[in-house]
Structures are given as C-alpha cells and as structure tokens.
Amino acid sequence: MLAAVHAPLMAQKSHPNIVYIMTDDHTAQMMSCYDTRFVHTPNLDRIAADGVRFTHSYVANSLSGPSRACMITGKHSHKNGFTNNEHGIFDGSQQTMPKLLQAAGYATALIGKWHLVSTPTGFDHWEILPGQGDYYNPVFIHQDGTRAVDSGYVTRLVTDKALEWIEHHTGGRVADNVSDGDYKPFAIFIHHKACHRAWLPALEDLRLYENTTFPLPAAFNDDYVTRDAAGRTEMEIGKDMDIVYDTKMFVSHEKTPRTRLSASYENMIGRLSPVERRRYDDFYVPLSERFYDEWGTNYDFQPRQSESSVQGSRDAKLLEYKYQRYMRDYAKVVHALDQEVGRVLDYLRDHHLLDNTLVVYTSDQGFYMGEHGWFDKRFIYEESLSTPLVMHLPKGLEKRGDIDEMVQNIDYAPTFLELAGAPIPTDIQGVSLVPLLKGKAATRADKQKIKHWRDAIYYHFYEYPAEHAVRRHYGIRTKRYKLIHFYGNDVDTWELFDLRKDPHELHNLYGQPGMEAVQRHLHHRLELLQIQYDDSQR
Ligand code: SGN
Numbered sequence: 385m386l387a388a389v390h391a392p393l394m395a396q397k398s399h400p401n402i403v404y405i406m407t408d409d410h411t412a413q414m415m416s417c418y419d420t421r422f423v424h425t426p427n428l429d430r431i432a433a434d435g436v437r438f439t440h441s442y443v444a445n446s447l448s449g450p451s452r453a454c455m456i457t458g459k460h461s462h463k464n465g466f467t468n469n470e471h472g473i474f475d476g477s478q479q480t481m482p483k484l485l486q487a488a489g490y491a492t493a494l495i496g497k498w499h500l501v502s503t504p505t506g507f508d509h510w511e512i513l514p515g516q517g518d519y520y521n522p523v524f525i526h527q528d529g530t531r532a533v534d535s536g537y538v539t540r541l542v543t544d545k546a547l548e549w550i551e552h553h554t555g556g557r558v559a560d561n562v563s564d565g566d567y568k569p570f571a572i573f574i575h576h577k578a579c580h581r582a583w584l585p586a587l588e589d590l591r592l593y594e595n596t597t598f599p600l601p602a603a604f605n606d607d608y609v610t611r612d613a614a615g616r617t618e619m620e621i622g623k624d625m626d627i628v629y630d631t632k633m634f635v636s637h638e639k640t641p642r643t644r645l646s647a648s649y650e651n652m653i654g655r656l657s658p659v660e661r662r663r664y665d666d667f668y669v670p671l672s673e674r675f676y677d678e679w680g681t682n683y684d685f686q687p688r689q690s691e692s693s694v695q696g697s698r699d700a701k702l703l704e705y706k707y708q709r710y711m712r713d714y715a716k717v718v719h720a721l722d723q724e725v726g727r728v729l730d731y732l733r734d735h736h737l738l739d740n741t742l743v744v745y746t747s748d749q750g751f752y753m754g755e756h757g758w759f760d761k762r763f764i765y766e767e768s769l770s771t772p773l774v775m776h777l778p779k780g781l782e783k784r785g786d787i788d789e790m791v792q793n794i795d796y797a798p799t800f801l802e803l804a805g806a807p808i809p810t811d812i813q814g815v816s817l818v819p820l821l822k823g824k825a826a827t828r829a830d831k832q833k834i835k836h837w838r839d840a841i842y843y844h845f846y847e848y849p850a851e852h853a854v855r856r857h858y859g860i861r862t863k864r865y866k867l868i869h870f871y872g873n874d875v876d877t878w879e880l881f882d883l884r885k886d887p888h889e890l891h892n893l894y895g896q897p898g899m900e901a902v903q904r905h906l907h908h909r910l911e912l913l914q915i916q917y918d919d920s921q922r
Pocket residue numbers: 408409447448449469516580581582645760761851852
C-alpha cells in the first residue's frame with residue numbers, strides 16, 4: 385500500500401527529521417508532566433524530561449479542523465479559510481508547510497485523523513481516517529481512494545502505520561550505518577483519533593483506573609454568573625452528557641433507554657467482533673445494570689439554580705457519577721496513547737534516529753475535564769485555549785526544561801521550515817520557535833528575538849450555531865489579562881479577566897470600576913492584533 389518515496393536526496397542530510405505527533409482533544413490536565421492530579425503518562429513525560437515543555441502553548445481557534453488548518457498553513461483561520469468544522473472544506477491548493485517541506489527536499493507522510501474534508505496535498509504518502517474516524521476496527525482511506533477496515537484499536541493502528549512508513553523510508557537501517565545521500569530527511573505527521581469523544585478504551589485497558597476516584601476540579605459547580613455565553617452552552621457534564629453515548633450505560637438494545645445519541649453508541653460498539661464485544665460487555669454491562677437498578681429511567685439532570693442548591697442533592701450525585709465515568713474512560717484512552725507514543729520513541733532510539741529528529745507531541749486543542757462543569761472545548765478560556773506542547777530536540781538545539789514564552793499553533797509551520805533550511809514565506813503569520821530552542825547555542829540575534837517575543841496572542845472561534853452552542857468570539861490573551869468579545873445575533877458581550885488574581889476565570893471585570901485603564905489598553909492591543917493579522921472582525 386505504501387507509495388514509493390525513495391528519490392534522490394535534495395535537502396542537506398544534516399537537516400533533522402520531524403516526527404509530529406498530534407492527538408485529538410488531549411488536554412494538559414491529563415498529562416503528568418503538566419499536571420499530576422489525575423493520570424500517569426510516563427512516555428509523554430519522557431519527551432519533556434529529555435527535551436522541552438512549553439508552559440504557555442495556545443491554539444488560535446479551539447476546534448479540530450480549524451486547528452489543523454492553522455498548523456499546516458501557519459496562518460489564522462480567516463487567512464487559511466477553514467474557520468469551522470461544519471462548513472469548512474480546506475483549500476488544498478494553497479501554500480502549506482508540508483508542501484514547502486517537500487520543495488526543500490523532505491519526504492512527507494500523514495497518518496490518521498485529517499478532518500479537513502478535501503484530499504490531503506503535500507504528502508508523499510498518506511492514509512487517513514474518514515471524518516472523525518472510529519476507535520474500533522476503523523476504516524482508513526488510502527491514497528488511491530480505496531477504503532478498507534483495519535482490525536484493531538485505532539491508536540495502535542495509527543502507530544503501526546507510522547512506524548511502517550518510517551521503516552520503509554529509511555530501509556529500517558540504524559542511522560549510524562546510513563551514508564549521506566541514502567534517503568531524504570523525513571517529516572511524518574501522526575494524527576491520532578484518541579482521545580476524542582466518546583473516549584472508547586482499548587479492550588485491554590477497560591479495567592484501568594476503576595479504583596481511582598478523581599478529585600473534583602476547580603469551579604466544577606460554576607454558576608456562570610457574570611458570564612452570559614458560558615451559561616448558555618450545551619457542554620455541561622450534568623445536563624448535556626448523554627447517559628448512553630458518553631457515560632456508556634448500555635445493557636442491551638432491549639434493556640437500554642433510547643437517548644438522543646444511543647443509536648450512535650450502538651453503531652460505535654457494533655464495530656467490535658462478537659469475541660471483542662463479549663469482552664467489552666463483560667466490563668460495561670454489570671456497571672450499567674447497577675446504574676439502571678439505582679436510577680431507573682429517572683437520570684435526567686435538572687438545570688441547576690445555584691451552587692448551594694446542587695450540593696448534596698440527587699443531581700449532585702448523578703453529576704459526580706458521570707464525572708467519574710468520564711474521567712476514567714478518558715484516562716484509559718490516554719494510557720494507550722502514552723504507550724503508543726512510547727513505541728515511537730523506542731523505535732527512534734533503537735534506530736539511532738533521536739539525535740537527528742525533532743519529536744513534537746501536541747494536541748489539536750485542550751479540553752475541559754469538569755472545570756466550569758464542562759466537557760468539550762471551543763472557548764478562549766484557559767483549559768481549551770491551551771494545548772500541550774513538548775519536544776524532544778535534535779542535536780544543535782540545546783535548550784532543556786521549560787519555555788515560558790507564549791507560543792501558538794501557527795508557529796509550528798515556520799519552525800519546521802527553519803529547521804529544514806527552507807525560506808519562511810512572508811505571508812506566514814506564526815513565528816519560528818527555533819530561537820527559543822537553541823539554549824546555549826543562541827546567537828545575539830536569537831537573544832534579541834527572545835527579548836522581543838510576542839506578549840499577547842490572538843484568538844477567534846466561529847462555529848455557531850452548532851453542537852455545544854458556544855457563541856462566536858474573539859479575544860486577546862496577554863501574560864496577565866484576557867479580553868473577549870462574544871458576538872452574533874443573540875449575544876454581544878465583553879469579558880475581562882485578571883488571570884493572576886482569578887486563574888479560573890470566574891470574575892468578569894469588564895466595565896468594573898477601577899478597570900478602566902486596563903480595559904482601554906486591552907482594547908487597543910486587541911485592535912492592533914486584528915490589524916497585524918488582518919482580521920476585519922472588530
Ligand atoms: C463531534 C462531537 C462533539 C465535538 C465535535 C468537534 N460530537 O461532533 O462533541 O465537539 O466533534 O470535535 S460526537 O457526538 O460526534 O462525539 S473536534 O475535535 O473534531 O473539533
């Protein structure tokens with residue numbers, strides 16, 4: 385199935401390979417090198433421990449397709465044209481970083497979730513999941529347009545295919561034995577489906593984390609007072625998580641209530657073979673029977689009035705049950721991801737490729753793990769604006785430990801191009817992170833760039849009306865403050881947060897006495913960013 389990629393070397397062999405691993409909806413709270421409260425991810429932590437961890441890493445538009453488009457173009461959504469999942473079709477004829485890498489002599493490959501609707505361009509080899517893809521026995525679309533089911537769990541299959549391509553490209557040789565000119569430097573984009581909703585674990589991981597009771601996060605019972613748009617979403621664990629689809633309370637077709645998404649759930653687990661299904665049911669059915677014995681069909685969640693009215697109530701008990709199930713399933717899915725990333729790292733180590741390879745681990749955006757009572761993403765609020773970003777660096781990039789500068793997913797394209805020795809087109813809006821990665825090797829010019837690094841980022845989310853009902857908004861985040869404008873037919877509100885005093889963004893200070901100067905300054909900065917990025921929304 386693999387396209388031939390052996391071709392004469394063009395790029396300098398000294399240019400590093402790039403292994404870019406991007407997961408879906410994997411948030412920093414669920415990665416132990418960022419947050420030790422919930423899970424243990426030893427392999428992801430290895431990348432941070434041997435390399436660098438970005439502590440202020442953000443996306444430009446917290447949604448899958450838009451994020452991917454920002455990443456491969458180095459441009460904000462209004463420039464790359466893919467603003468939302470619902471109506472977006474990526475224009476693959478435009479300039480992209482994979483195409484520029486190809487032109488610089490790189491072999492390029494893409495495996496896994498693509499989600500940009502149009503056929504991938506700029507990759508010598510690709511094999512993608514249709515749309516969101518499936519966890520169990522998923523279909524892959526091949527470069528010749530054919531579709532076929534692969535048996536197994538998606539996280540493992542994506543990794544298998546990625547390693548198979550690297551093996552094919554390098555001839556499987558250990559790097560020390562490869563003479564210059566033998567194969568082109570490569571860039572592979574490994575895009576996992578995990579850990580997207582509905583968080584279906586690998587069968588061997590079903591029983592993990594079952595004895596863990598996860599602590600409740602900050603603002604779990606948020607009442608959204610002063611934040612109008614936040615109070616009008618459909619992403620609350622309590623009222624919006626589907627008891628069958630999300631919480632997996634399913635006994636059998638006959639014995640399970642029909643919910644909005646129960647048919648979709650039956651389709652997802654209907655992909656399992658009879659033997660696999662038995663293993664799956666052995667775990668979830670007893671849990672579900674106990675749940676329905678206790679709750680009957682009376683598991684609907686009443687919208688809450690205030691925090692105090694929830695505490696100790698029946699709804700509070702149901703909410704916490706759903707939260708624990710959500711956390712456990714998500715944690716299991718992350719476990720497989722961690723193991724499979726470990727397999728890639730081991731492969732690179734065993735083939736002596738680590739010295740000459742940049743390994744990036746990131747996600748298409750962050751996610752809410754119960755903060756504000758939510759799952760999903762979309763908002764410019766911290767948990768979903770942020771995305772994990774850790775890197776193993778090739779020789780020559782000597783920085784280690786934390787990098788605290790504000791970086792954004794539009795910066796990946798110029799970074800990879802600089803490492804490939806390719807010119808960075810002037811219409812790319814991100815900036816190369818290479819100066820931040822040099823450490824001891826930084827030149828005076830690099831130090832100047834670091835000194836004058838951006839002190840604010842721009843964000844714009846467009847997908848409304850849509851699932852989860854998050855209103856359109858744009859905003860600015862500086863080191864200390866955030867200014868947001870929610871806009872549209874049914875909303876026109878501003879929010880301002882002091883992240884130092886209010887890290888969980890509960891107190892909207894917009895229009896408050898004493899905030900006048902800060903507010904004026906942020907409005908001005910926001911306008912400057914919109915001019916800089918040429919976004920006419922004002
Ligand atoms: C699906 C999910 C949503 C999710 C979007 C976008 N619903 O529509 O919960 O917000 O994807 O996610 S589901 O019923 O299909 O699971 S994204 O990461 O692809 O942008």
